[in-house]
Amino acid sequence: MAAPTQISRFDPFMSPPLTSRKxxxxxxxxxxxxxxxxxxxxxLSLSRPKPQxxxxxxxxxxxxxxxxxxSDSLPISxxxxxxxxxIPTGAGVYGVFDANGELQFVGISRNIASxxxxxxxxxxxxxCSSVKVGPADTATPDRMVLQSAWKSWxxxxxxxxxxxxxxxxxGNYTWIGxxxxxxxxxxxxxxxxxxxxxxxxxxxxxxxxxxFIKGSRRAPQCGFSQKVVSILESHGVDFVSLDVLDExxxxxxxxxxxxxxxxxxxxxxxxxxxLVGGCDIISDLAEKGELKALFQK
Amino acid sequence: MGVTxxxxxxxxxxxxxxxxxxVVDTSGGCGASFEVEIVSEQFEGKRLLERHRLVxxxxxxxxxxxxxxxxxxxxxPAQWKPEDKAQE
Numbered sequence: 001m002a003a004p005t006q007i008s009r010f011d012p013f014m015s016p017p018l019t020s021r022k023x024x025x026x027x028x029x030x031x032x033x034x035x036x037x038x039x040x041x042x043x044l045s046l047s048r049p050k051p052q053x054x055x056x057x058x059x060x061x062x063x064x065x066x067x068x069x070x071s072d073s074l075p076i077s078x079x080x081x082x083x084x085x086x087i088p089t090g091a092g093v094y095g096v097f098d099a100n101g102e103l104q105f106v107g108i109s110r111n112i113a114s115x116x117x118x119x120x121x122x123x124x125x126x127x128c129s130s131v132k133v134g135p136a137d138t139a140t141p142d143r144m145v146l147q148s149a150w151k152s153w154x155x156x157x158x159x160x161x162x163x164x165x166x167x168x169x170x171g172n173y174t175w176i177g178x179x180x181x182x183x184x185x186x187x188x189x190x191x192x193x194x195x196x197x198x199x200x201x202x203x204x205x206x207x208x209x210x211x212f213i214k215g216s217r218r219a220p221q222c223g224f225s226q227k228v229v230s231i232l233e234s235h236g237v238d239f240v241s242l243d244v245l246d247e248x249x250x251x252x253x254x255x256x257x258x259x260x261x262x263x264x265x266x267x268x269x270x271x272x273x274x275l276v277g278g279c280d281i282i283s284d285l286a287e288k289g290e291l292k293a294l295f296q297k
Numbered sequence: 298m299g300v301t302x303x304x305x306x307x308x309x310x311x312x313x314x315x316x317x318x319x320v321v322d323t324s325g326g327c328g329a330s331f332e333v334e335i336v337s338e339q340f341e342g343k344r345l346l347e348r349h350r351l352v353x354x355x356x357x358x359x360x361x362x363x364x365x366x367x368x369x370x371x372x373x374p375a376q377w378k379p380e381d382k383a384q385e
Binding site: 263278 | 357
């Protein structure tokens with residue numbers, strides 16, 4: 001069963017795994033209003049006046065960051081200092097290639113060298129061999145410029161190969177890190193203002209797919225939870241997870257959930273506010289090819 | 298000593314009246330985890346979730362000591378093909 005080929009957008013303000021989830025606010029941004037932009041006087045776009053500002057804007061986008069195929073390939077050094085010296089430390093888009101020269105992931109960054117270094121540390125080394133960079137031509141590029149360039153690079157790759165880079169397919173978290181688990185409270189010192197059961201009820205109805213697992217999504221602590229996470233991710237399912245073993249943030253969840261769902265074990269997967277089952281049932285549905293239909297209801 | 302394989306078999310037999318039942322202790326005899334394969338008319342007209350619930354409910358007492366219960370098959374007699382099993 002092939003995974004869906006939707007492209008998951010890498011938010012430039014979200015850090016790669018194992019770092020703070022706070023958005024990077026140290027870089028000021030231009031307004032995204034087209035009318036606020038001023039084009040350089042030498043720009044080729046001015047020689048052919050366009051009736052719509054938006055078209056001129058898009059032309060500028062392509063002019064400011066070079067194409068994937070026109071970018072030079074740079075080796076990814078294990079030494080952070082060498083890496084900083086050879087790879088631009090400014091903002092832009094970049095594409096990471098494996099040892100066979102296959103494009104694995106296209107990302108957006110405010111500091112390309114820093115992002116590549118983080119990938120180097122967290123991604124298997126055979127996937128992270130060289131990089132092509134598309135630095136922005138200003139220190140503080142517009143967000144839309146980066147996103148448009150990112151999209152252009154991926155589309156360029158799809159045109160050439162027929163498929164998106166593996167790392168950018170929805171559900172593949174090798175490069176961007178799985179989303180953090182949901183926590184019911186900031187900590188055990190904070191008391192709930194509503195009954196835990198009501199909180200659970202709101203949670204499973206607020207999110208399309210909720211998985212209550214043992215351990216975190218990034219590090220499940222039992223084989224059954226690991227298997228469910230793996231199945232959901234390989235099917236490109238957009239789900240949220242809660243760690244029932246997290247006594248600090250989810251105190252009492254484990255016992256309360258058993259009575260709420262009338263199900264004694266974990267993991268438990270809810271879809272559309274209703275329990276679908278545990279590892280056996282999710283595995284069974286996946287084997288029969290019935291999983292996708294379930295999540296599309 | 299935790300739950301025994303015989304405990305699980307006896308309980309499921311008396312509650313769900315299976316026409317076929319196979320229980321495997323997957324914890325190497327410790328009684329901590331089991332795999333169950335069960336065929337029963339009581340599963341007729343019930344979707345998979347409810348069938349698993351019937352098994353969970355039947356084993357409610359044993360579940361307090363079992364770390365992991367894996368229900369590999371929960372079928373009606375009409376769904377079950379005995380020839381699939383070499384040892385039957």
